[in-house]
Amino acid sequence: MTTGAARTRIDFGTAVAKVYLALVLLFLYVPIFVMAALAFNRSPLYELPFQFDLIWFKSLATNDRLLSAGWNSVYIAVLNTVIATILGTMAALAFSRYTFRGRGLMQLLLLPPITIPWLVIGTAMLVFFYWTFPLVGLPFRGLHTILLGHVALSLPYVIIVVGARLADFPKSVEEAAATLGATPWQTFWRVSAPIIAPGVVAAGLFAFATSFDQFVISYFLAPPGVTTLPVAIYTSIRKGFTPEVNAISTIIIVISMSVMLITARFYKFGGER
């Protein structure tokens, strides 16, 4: 129940908010538009003036290397997101629910993976796996080690982001559910999960992004002949990557956007109270 003046204030606020959000989105998408536009430009060197041409999409259709690289990236990223989100959320729950000695240290240990340049971590992983994996009879390069690396790099992000959500979590709600007779499992699924859902979703999106654009780990741990999209792009730098890269990036963005918007249409995870 708000007075007329308050309602005007809120409406004005909403209008300003919408404009501001539009501006921020514009900022975020300007390079995306440029990237997509250049996918349709004839010049292989991003030269203007703009000449519309579909040649890059056509040559992408025959570029098996890029296509299989794109597919590998998606496949790994999806696996990575599922694993990292589950493991990371569990850890974040533990940090938020319980106090125990060593909790601070464990939280601090999340910093090295995001501080130390990925090249150093990648090299360390390569050498370490090279020494240890043959001891258990496994090859040290392959999709399994790439996945190992990706999940490891995603975990800190998941734990920190979900942790932020849990910090605002009203524990009283859980306690109330318990006093009403809910088992811990029920409490989790029907009370806690919906509340932390936005954090988990955000974390999952970051995990996907971390894996999808991860170059160094994939580069070091990929066996010859197998490659992911960022690796294919970066290794073609010496000669020059053609706008086929723009074409595939544009396709991926369009597909992701469609999937996301369809999901948002049918599944509410914004955590409405």
Add this chain to the structure above:
Amino acid sequence: MSPRQRQIGAILGLTGPAYAWLALTIFLPLAAMLYCSVLNVSPLIPGPSHFTLQNYLAFFQKSFYLPLTWWSVLMGVWTTLFSFLVGYPAAYALAKRIKGRWREALFLLIVLPFWSNALVRIFSWTMVLRQGGLIDMAVHAVFPDAPAFSLLFTYPAVVVGLVHSYVPYMILTCYVSLQAIDDSLMEAAQSLGAANWTVFRRVVFPLSLPGVVSGSVLIFVPVIGSFMEPRILGGAKGATLGMNIEEQFTVTANWPLGAALSFTLLAIVLLIFAVLYPVLKRRGIWS
């Protein structure tokens, strides 16, 4: 099983998988790297090697490391600050002013640019910022006589590129925090006579701090070690510590030095956290 034992079981069960994973893939390899950093030659090279702290001392002895590190840290500070200034209002707008399906859709749209390949994205920024690029063309469309506009190869260009790459972290973590704040809390404060600004300053903002802090951590820490945006957008102005560390692995093959520099970087980050820790603890963010 006593409640305490059950609790320990729960803690181990919940954190075990994630940390076992991290131990195998990050902590152990990094421990090996730490060992490597106190050797005088890379352990992959056959032959004797001995313990030395020279690689760590090099940080202080060579004249360029301190300014380089300082700039990298400053870059982190600017990026985090601007990400906050740009991102927090966006998060607030999204959490408090947008309702319904739009909220989810926007939430997802904000993350989507993240999924594009970083190199292509940064090159796209050069097309926007350079002379003859998008902004230059737009300016000249309106003011045909204006001098050529080019932001490329300057320090601000690097910050713009970095903010663009990292602001989604801030927006999303703040959103996640803000969205948890019950509207009724705000209404209660208002009904007690508080002005909007006071409500924000004393109720909303403090409650959203976990989001702000997480976002800042996720931005500040990686930016310090970044080198791609600085190189491509900053040109000759884009020297960073991250770039120098890479060179120890790709040019000089001096892994011990590269490793030592990485751990020095980590130490600096930990130092900064140590300084901020009392502040955070008081706010109940970290414990």
Add this chain to the structure above:
Amino acid sequence: MTEESKHRPLKGAGRSNRRQFLAGATALGVGATVLGAPRIARAAGDVKVLNWQGYGTDEAWAVDAFHKATGNTVTHDYYNSESEMITKLRTNPGGYDVVLTNCAWNGLARQADLIQPIDTSKVGNWGDLTPAFRDSPLLNDGGKTYGLSWVWGITAIAYNTDVFKPAPDTLAKLWDASLKKRVALRDDAIEAVSFGAIATGQDMNHPADLAKVKAKLMELKPNVALLWSSEDEWNKQFAAKAFDISVYWSGSALRSKTNFKLPVGYYVPQEGGIGWFDGLAIAKGSPNPDGAHAFINYMVDPSFYVEWETKVGAPASANPKAMAALPDTDPSKGLYGDEAAVKRLQFMAPLTDKEKQDYSDLWAEVKTAFAG
């Protein structure tokens, strides 16, 4: 025996029948492959090559032609820096057949026991190669050859022909006061130090006075717009007119001109330029040494080189017959045939670890000063 198993008595049998069939078929298939293929001279195999991406060995038409001639297929793995090449060799014993090694790195690979001697009797074009490269101590040791000199090239000055009329011809031009923010350098410590040494009249590989080199490089600060690190970056920035003159590789400059139609001019400065050559090596533990030898022989064959240079653009071949086979209009002929220019070159030599570290530190200091 349950009701179901009575009705599907052959299920288990069927499965093992299928398995037996598959095993038999596979055996037949393998046998056919091994015994068959009557037209191919030797057993078909795979040649695994480790090289920069887009550097000749992975051209689709070349791989096809090689396959038709020898029956070997070719798969590639790539590296982004010479140091990585060494790491990949180390962590992949038996994983590669052919490796591209720069002249300054072949010795290192040999000392690290990562490459094996080449049996020159298996390389038909061996006798045709330019002796200066073929027998260079950088690729040979103890009477054995560890690298087949394949191509050579120049790192010198590339410039925008639309901007500089008439064309400049000195290294000192880069320091010209009129070129504020119009110069690009490669972000490579060794190259930077080499040019600094040449500009101060010193031996580019082991300059006696590093302080002078550093001071000279520092003087470039007002002129340097950007530091490029890949051909792709160079092309894109040049096309966008981010710089007008820079240090660049000869083969890449010709490629930019031929392929991308950019207004690129090239010259070896009067003070001198950098020369380098690449050698194809055979990795230790190569699983297909015969295929490896056949491949490197094909790489120095005029039939490969002429098509590579005219279609795509390449550095100079170490096989004078291949160079002679080029059409007279080819710009490569003009550039690499210019004896006076070639005489002005200093060739890259291996550096000690300390030298590499010192140069890297020097360059880091210069870059930090540039950014300040």
